[in-house]
Amino acid sequence: MIALSLAEITGLVGGQPYDIPDPGLTVTGPVVIDSREVRPGGLFAALPGERVDGHDFAAAAVAAGAAAVLATRPVGTPDRPVPAVVVDDVTAALGALARAVTARLGTTVVALTGSAGKTGTKDLTAQLLSRLGPTVWPPGSLNNEIGLPLTALRADEGTRHLVLEMGARGLGHIRYLAGLTPPRIGVVLNVGTAHIGEFGGREAIAAAKGELVEALPEAADGGVAVLNADDPLVRAMADRTKARTVLFGEAADADVRAADVALTGQGRPRFTLHTPTGCGDVTLRLYGEHHVSNALAAAAVAHELGMPAQEIATALSEADQLSRWRMEVTERSDGVTVVNDAYNANPDSVRAALRALAAMGEAASARGGRTWAVLGPMAELGEESPAEHDAVGRLAVRLNVSRLVAVGGQEAAWLDTGARNEGSWGEESVHVSDVRAAVGLLRSELRPGDVVLVKASRAAGLERVAQALLAGEGEVAGR
Structure with a gap:
């Protein structure tokens, strides 16, 4: 973060100082919400959590070197008060601080x-732009009203590009x-x-994403909207912006497009990139053809x-998977391949993962291996949930996935039913109750030779399946 005095921060967030002996003290370290991540000279934002209240860790944060705490009430004890900037809402204060800091920087902000x-x-975009400055x-998916400000506050005077995710669970977010x-x-993929149960339909989702x-600024002021030419709802967003529009995709009229798309024997995409x-x-x-569209979006930004x-x-070919x-x-070591894609799931991402698994399975079958899809619930689908889970189960059969393991309650039952109704038989599809059973x-x-995909919505915690399989290396039949 750029250096700011506590007095400046107090003014920017509309707060009140509490037991701050030196208002001129400069905050030079990062802004964090976990007291274990405090660095000397930083600022600790005390947020209430599902299980703990950040205010309870205010004293520990200052003891670890924080200059002060951003809080909704005085913290510490009467005999040992903790220096704080007291505000009505810590989340709103983080946003106000991020807005002020971003405005002072000459950084190019890219939002996706x-x-x-x-x-x-x-x-991918970050790895490409890092070559430019x-x-x-x-890290990961910090894309909400807390995560986005925390990321923006890591920028300083030397930052040339700030790449941000923006998520939404409703209009206005x-x-x-x-x-x-x-x-x-701005990039719309x-x-x-995803979250269709909360939005009520794809048109409502498009309305939210189009925000x-x-x-964006007008084209004359440098605004650029990078839109997916292959998605009609995204392409139509060109009419909602005064920014210049750049299209990416496999469509013939895309400004940045892919041709001759194919998968290697390991399931990695290859293509010819065309730019103006x-x-x-x-x-x-990366694994899976769905990454071609992601790569084109990143390429369009880098080209701009x-x-x-x-x-x-070259940069795309050298880019790695950064998020766990x-x-x-x-x-x-025994030849079993574990594909941990368990961070989150929605019908589109599960379909993409299954297709990637099928592509990897071609190489696996050559050495006697099978493909396993270990799938759990896809959350927030509302009335569409039964049909969407059923469709995913059917797709696993159509893609010739060797075994489907549906993990969990009612949603998993729908996955299993879809697979069986599509034509799975015997034990090709099995419904188990929990992670331990899976x-x-x-x-x-x-x-040896099997490939196991693990995927579900975050709340299911299916990453524990992948972790257990990797921790139990060698524990396979015949070993």
């Missing part, structure tokens, strides 16, 4: 949204986030079915910021 692929695209981006860190370049392009100023061959290190086409192609539990591929089944039946 979409129903699926935000984190992967953010990681110092770049700040969030992205408009609010864009107001905190006004983007010059797709309009899918990003509405927030040149082309280059790309082979991604001056990176030559061949350098973009997203198509995280690990091969055990791990037990897999440990008893996995064999």
Whole structure:
């Protein structure tokens, strides 16, 4: 974060100082919400959590070196008060501080949204832009009213690019986030079915995602809307912005497009990248054809910021998976491959993961391996939940996935029913109650060469299946 005195911070967030002996003391460290992450000279934001209240850790944060605490009430004890900036709402104060800091920087803000692929695209974009200059981006999926300000506050005077995710669970959310860190370049990846139960339909989702392009500056002021040419609802957002529009995709009229898309034997995408100023061959290190669209979005941003086409192609081919539990591929010493994609799930992302598994299965079958899809609930689908889970179960059969393990309650039952109704028989599809049962089944039946995909919505905690399989390396049938 740029250096700010406690007096300046107090004014920017509309707070009141409490037991601050030196208002001129400068905050030079990061702003954090976990007292264990405090660094000397930083600022600790005391947020109430589901299980704990950050105010209870205020004294520990200052003892660890925080200059002060951002809090909703005086903290510490009467005999040992803790220096604080007291505000009505800590989350709102974080946003106000991020807005003020971003406004003082000459940083190019790039914001991304979409129903699926935000984190992967953010990681690719950040790796490309880092070649052009110092770049700040969030680890994982810090894309809400807390995570976005925390990321923005990591930027300083040397930051050239700030790459941000913007998530939404309703209308107005992205408009609010864009107001905190006004983007010059906005990227809309797709309009899918994530959170459809909360929005009520894809048109409502499109309305929410389009708030990003509405927030962009006019074309004359450098605003650029990067839109998916292959998604009609996203393409239509060109009419909602005064920014210049750049299209990416496989469509013939896309400004940045992919041609000759194919998968390697390991399931990695390769294609020829075409831009207005040149082309280059790309082979991604990531798994699954769905990453082609993500890579094109990142390429479009990099091209807008001056990176030559061949350098973009090279950078994409060298880019790694940065965020955990997203198509995280690990091969055990016994030949079993575990694909941990358990960070989150919606119908679109599960379909993409299943197709990636099917592609990886072609190489696995050559060495006697099978494909396993260990799937759990997809949350927030509302009335669409039974049909969407049923459809995913059917798709697993159509893609010739060898075994489907549906983990959990009613949603898992719908997955299993879809698979069986599509034509699965015997034990090809099995419904188990919990993670322990899934791990037990897999440990008893996995064999060398098998590929196991693990995916579900975050609340299901299915990453524990992948972790158990990797911790229990060698515990497969016949070993």
